[in-house]
Amino acid sequence: MKIIPLGIGGWVSNPLLGNVSLLIEVGGSRILVDAGEGTYRALRICGFNINDVDLILITHRHGDHLMGLSTLALYVKSMGRVLRVYGPSDVDIPKLFDALGIPQYLSAIDFHPIEPSNEPQLVIDQGSYKVYAAFVDHTVPALAYRIDGADGTCVTYSGDTRPTNNIINLARNCTLLIHETSGNPGTEEQSHVHGHSTTNEAVQIAKEAGVKFLMPIHYYVESPIIPCLQDVRLVLPIPCTPIDLSKLR
Numbered sequence: 001m002k003i004i005p006l007g008i009g010g011w012v013s014n015p016l017l018g019n020v021s022l023l024i025e026v027g028g029s030r031i032l033v034d035a036g037e038g039t040y041r042a043l044r045i046c047g048f049n050i051n052d053v054d055l056i057l058i059t060h061r062h063g064d065h066l067m068g069l070s071t072l073a074l075y076v077k078s079m080g081r082v083l084r085v086y087g088p089s090d091v092d093i094p095k096l097f098d099a100l101g102i103p104q105y106l107s108a109i110d111f112h113p114i115e116p117s118n119e120p121q122l123v124i125d126q127g128s129y130k131v132y133a134a135f136v137d138h139t140v141p142a143l144a145y146r147i148d149g150a151d152g153t154c155v156t157y158s159g160d161t162r163p164t165n166n167i168i169n170l171a172r173n174c175t176l177l178i179h180e181t182s183g184n185p186g187t188e189e190q191s192h193v194h195g196h197s198t199t200n201e202a203v204q205i206a207k208e209a210g211v212k213f214l215m216p217i218h219y220y221v222e223s224p225i226i227p228c229l230q231d232v233r234l235v236l237p238i239p240c241t242p243i244d245l246s247k248l249r
Contacts, residue, residue, distance in 0.1 A: 001149040001151070003245070004243075005240075005241070009220075010218045012221065013221060018038055020064065021034050022034065023053075030052050035072060036063065040071045055085070057131065058086065058087030060087075060088055070097060073097070073102070088141045089113035117134060119134065120133070132170060134169065134170040137166075142160055156171035156177050157179075160195055162192050176235065176248060177211040180216075180218035182194070182218055183220070184199055184224065203229055213235045235248070
């Protein structure tokens, strides 16, 4: 399994970071996780195209995780393809496309709504990989995802969330936890108001989940300050640079 960060920033962050979007290669497939504004451009810059994407997982309906879906739909329809998309049941793609004036491109999206569950639920079983989802604690209904490869590696992505035991249960003993770090230590109250976590909270969740590696993501304006990790190793995301989970030991 390989993780290719396409963008690593939040909605309000240095534009060089781009909105959070991850391309995950597993079991001969490529899964795009979140599709904020500029995702198509990020795919191309990193050497990929929409033809390389087999399915899309959306964590929630905020623009920095969803807005890029419209551009992806434009391209796949011109190729005669349909994109398989999974996300929370309140993600209203018809309303989004209508607001953007492109309702005719809805046929390019095959949307599969996921009802929220506090416990990890299996949502996709392709044999060579499995995808689990769990409800998290954001300002709108939101999901975290765990992807398990047949080789025993796995990655969990928190999406946007306040600290929650649901992430700990979902990521239990996983190889890599990718957790949002929208705030630095000391900004917990402000971060929680906006449905986010701080760096020290992400570290604590990683420790409690028993994961081997933590990748902080979804930075805002300030650079993330990571407290002492001790039993967890830090993986720094670099756009377009693959992270091979088989090499994380």
